[in-house]
Amino acid sequence: MLSATGLTVHYGSRRVLHEVDVTVGSGELLAVLGANGSGKSTMLRAAAGLVPAEGAVTVDGRGRGPLDIALVFQRIHLVGSRSALDNVCTGALGRLPLHRSLTPALFPRALREEAMACLERVGLADRAHDRAAGLSGGQQQRVAIARALCQRAPVVLADEPVSALDPAAAEQVLDLLAELAHAERLAVLAVLHQPDLARRYADRIVGLRDGAVVLDGDADQPVESLYPHPLLESAS
Numbered sequence: 001m002l003s004a005t006g007l008t009v010h011y012g013s014r015r016v017l018h019e020v021d022v023t024v025g026s027g028e029l030l031a032v033l034g035a036n037g038s039g040k041s042t043m044l045r046a047a048a049g050l051v052p053a054e055g056a057v058t059v060d061g062r063g064r065g066p067l068d069i070a071l072v073f074q075r076i077h078l079v080g081s082r083s084a085l086d087n088v089c090t091g092a093l094g095r096l097p098l099h100r101s102l103t104p105a106l107f108p109r110a111l112r113e114e115a116m117a118c119l120e121r122v123g124l125a126d127r128a129h130d131r132a133a134g135l136s137g138g139q140q141q142r143v144a145i146a147r148a149l150c151q152r153a154p155v156v157l158a159d160e161p162v163s164a165l166d167p168a169a170a171e172q173v174l175d176l177l178a179e180l181a182h183a184e185r186l187a188v189l190a191v192l193h194q195p196d197l198a199r200r201y202a203d204r205i206v207g208l209r210d211g212a213v214v215l216d217g218d219a220d221q222p223v224e225s226l227y228p229h230p231l232l233e234s235a236s
């Protein structure tokens, strides 16, 4: 379980996140929605420790450790010239001795087997030895999720994981994230730009406006108030 309380972030003198409280239970997929600039990415980055923030973050009731949170981004950040399997192995770098982490050839056999199991989990075992750059966007995002699994982190934070994908690939990736949350008891938080996908796949939705939480509830709650309607306004 991820629990963040009082998360507050300043960029320079500007406060862009205002005492945000958010929890994600183990076995839960939480979608974070909000208009552009509402603070979704900042909240995710603060929860992950990627930007300086006031407030407290715990994972399973303890202080957040360096390996507790796995990250999945819109821009997928695989090493394109390496195989899908090597990329998944890098999820475990944080727990390997340095001399074994510098050269993929030295990845221990047990790790390669674990990475293969992670690729099987995301339905890509048959592409394990393909160069990552040769996979489709949706497949690359599934490799990134397998890499997160290989990190063995109890929390996965995904920042717009489907924004660059076509509708079918987006559904496949969200289905996978929901399935992993439920079956592996991971706490998964996904920042999304598609309310319809959030409604269909998330267990709960948190909505941000101007850096503050304004909605937190079931996935079927109305979320339209999060978004400005410039076309309607300009027509009136």
Ligand SMILES: Nc1ncnc2c1ncn2[C@@H]1O[C@H](COP(=O)(O)OP(=O)(O)OP(=O)(O)O)[C@@H](O)[C@H]1O
Residues within 6 Å of the ligand: 011, 016, 034, 035, 036, 037, 038, 039, 040, 041, 042, 043
């Ligand atoms: N590195 C930065 N330096 C200064 N201001 C920033 C920085 N990153 C974000 N901001 C500002 O913080 C506010 C929140 O931005 P953030 O990227 O968290 O919003 P978001 O909801 O994720 O937006 P989007 O949906 O467009 O990705 C915005 O006003 C943005 O301009």
